Amino acid sequence: xxxxxxxxxxxxxxxxxxxxxxxxxxxxxxxxxxxxxxxxxxxxxxxxxxxxxxxxxxxxxxxxxxxxxxxxxxxxxxxxxxxxxxxxxxxxxxxxxxxxxxxxxxxxxxxxxxxxxxxxxxxxxxxxxxxxxxxxxxxxxxxxxxxxxxxxxxxxxxxxxxxxxxxxxxxxxxxxxxxxxxxxxxxxxxxxxxxxxxxxxxxxxxxxxxxxxxxxxxxxxxxxxxxxxxxxxxxxxxxxxxx
Amino acid sequence: xxxxxxxxxxxxxxxxxxxxxxxxxxxxxxxxxxxxxxxxxxxxxxxxxxxxxxxxxxxxxxxxxxxxxxxxxxxxxxxxxxxxxxxxxxxxxxxxxxxxxxxxxxxxxxxxxxxxxxxxxxxxxxxxxxxxxxxxxxxxxxxxxxxxxxxxxxxxxxxxxxxxxxxxxxxxxxxxxxxxxxxxxxxxxxxxxxxxxxxxxxxxxxxxxxxxxxxxxxxxxxxxxxxxxxxxxxxxxxxxxxx
DNA sequence: GAGTGGTCTAGACCACTCA
DNA sequence: GAGTGGTCTAGACCACTCA
Numbered sequence: 001x002x003x004x005x006x007x008x009x010x011x012x013x014x015x016x017x018x019x020x021x022x023x024x025x026x027x028x029x030x031x032x033x034x035x036x037x038x039x040x041x042x043x044x045x046x047x048x049x050x051x052x053x054x055x056x057x058x059x060x061x062x063x064x065x066x067x068x069x070x071x072x073x074x075x076x077x078x079x080x081x082x083x084x085x086x087x088x089x090x091x092x093x094x095x096x097x098x099x100x101x102x103x104x105x106x107x108x109x110x111x112x113x114x115x116x117x118x119x120x121x122x123x124x125x126x127x128x129x130x131x132x133x134x135x136x137x138x139x140x141x142x143x144x145x146x147x148x149x150x151x152x153x154x155x156x157x158x159x160x161x162x163x164x165x166x167x168x169x170x171x172x173x174x175x176x177x178x179x180x181x182x183x184x185x186x187x188x189x190x191x192x193x194x195x196x197x198x199x200x201x202x203x204x205x206x207x208x209x210x211x212x213x214x215x216x217x218x219x220x221x222x223x224x225x226x227x228x229x230x231x232x233x234x235x236x237x238x239x240x241x242x243x
Numbered sequence: 244x245x246x247x248x249x250x251x252x253x254x255x256x257x258x259x260x261x262x263x264x265x266x267x268x269x270x271x272x273x274x275x276x277x278x279x280x281x282x283x284x285x286x287x288x289x290x291x292x293x294x295x296x297x298x299x300x301x302x303x304x305x306x307x308x309x310x311x312x313x314x315x316x317x318x319x320x321x322x323x324x325x326x327x328x329x330x331x332x333x334x335x336x337x338x339x340x341x342x343x344x345x346x347x348x349x350x351x352x353x354x355x356x357x358x359x360x361x362x363x364x365x366x367x368x369x370x371x372x373x374x375x376x377x378x379x380x381x382x383x384x385x386x387x388x389x390x391x392x393x394x395x396x397x398x399x400x401x402x403x404x405x406x407x408x409x410x411x412x413x414x415x416x417x418x419x420x421x422x423x424x425x426x427x428x429x430x431x432x433x434x435x436x437x438x439x440x441x442x443x444x445x446x447x448x449x450x451x452x453x454x455x456x457x458x459x460x461x462x463x464x465x466x467x468x469x470x471x472x473x474x475x476x477x478x479x480x481x482x483x484x485x486x
Numbered sequence: 487g488a489g490t491g492g493t494c495t496a497g498a499c500c501a502c503t504c505a
Numbered sequence: 506g507a508g509t510g511g512t513c514t515a516g517a518c519c520a521c522t523c524a
Binding site: 254255256290291292293294297311312313314315 | 492493494495496497501502503504
């Protein structure tokens, strides 16, 4: 019978949740697999079923686990279909939400610029990975992106040819680096296009662009990616639901 | 002992949640007041405490109720402090989130224009209340707003002098009309300013503005307000958290 | 029919609030 | 100290899945 680690003053369901979350993040069970049944967990940890259910409820509401009545409780696969649009709010002028193609222009390692260091909560000048990337719809550029990642956790993507992969980075972060994006803060502003962005987007310099700054975080709230996307204001459309 | 109405095939906690939600929406208990204790509800409805807690859990996660250990469970006050920024994502250029002043320019009743009718799910030409409103910071116009409301539920605001009230409409909807805004969908686009907006905002015609279209809904998801806000792109800043 | 999660009970005891 | 919500137990029975 494994003992629950972690602070004894916390409720048992919280401690069980933490223990299960750690097992999952250490890949004790793989995505798509079932975890042990509620009855087995209750017996193993010497808890009542109700307490086990409460711990699992938490992980389900965090979208880490998924229940299927009669079958079991499963590690949630970072589902392409599901997560696809969760972080994608930029639409075509017609309101369509097609995933734009991705073209990675450059990958380099450099000392973190001040703004990136601040966003990622790194010491100034700490090495970061910088991606320059273009998003296209029907071959037309719609977004020019600069992406900064802390080098340590994301080192594994340096060896990959990102243009051989799908158009979304977050599944790659998970597959290659074991880093899961759980939430993000975005701020939108408008500015005149600088020459580099104008060139990439194929628009006149100084014409208005929308700038989307995104800080993406992991399950523990730690900053994992800082991103700046610029798109032509004319073709800009962004949707959000406020609850 | 009141019987639970609603479909017998639903779980008891779901039916109790629905019954409590109905009481709240019918103002059986007022905002800020405590509902009966869990033990009393369990006795009244002849349920176990666990089932009552599960129903209350649902309403808490819907932000309709609020628990305070040792004190009771309270109807969530549409808290000025809390809700103030919940629907307010437009910031000053400096990222400040001051509530802009409100200046209502016109209130009229007219047949719903096609777009407003569609958004509010009303038959074409149904009478609606239209507000034209300017938002200012330090006396400078920052947003020009057009607001459409279904006439029936909002008739009570027609008699009020809205410029004698606070700068936020949602508390007034609640106070005067008993209509509570629970969620909203927003879509942002950019466009050149038409002459009316340019005049209101004090900017050159055809200079770029950001257009925010908002559909606000009640607890049951029914559309309650459709709003179009235009602001100068240069001073535009919008923040959102994605979960 | 064996095994899974889903609902529900009838409590006990604890932490916190407030007069 | 009385009253509140918070945690936890040890089940029973149900609905669903799957061989």
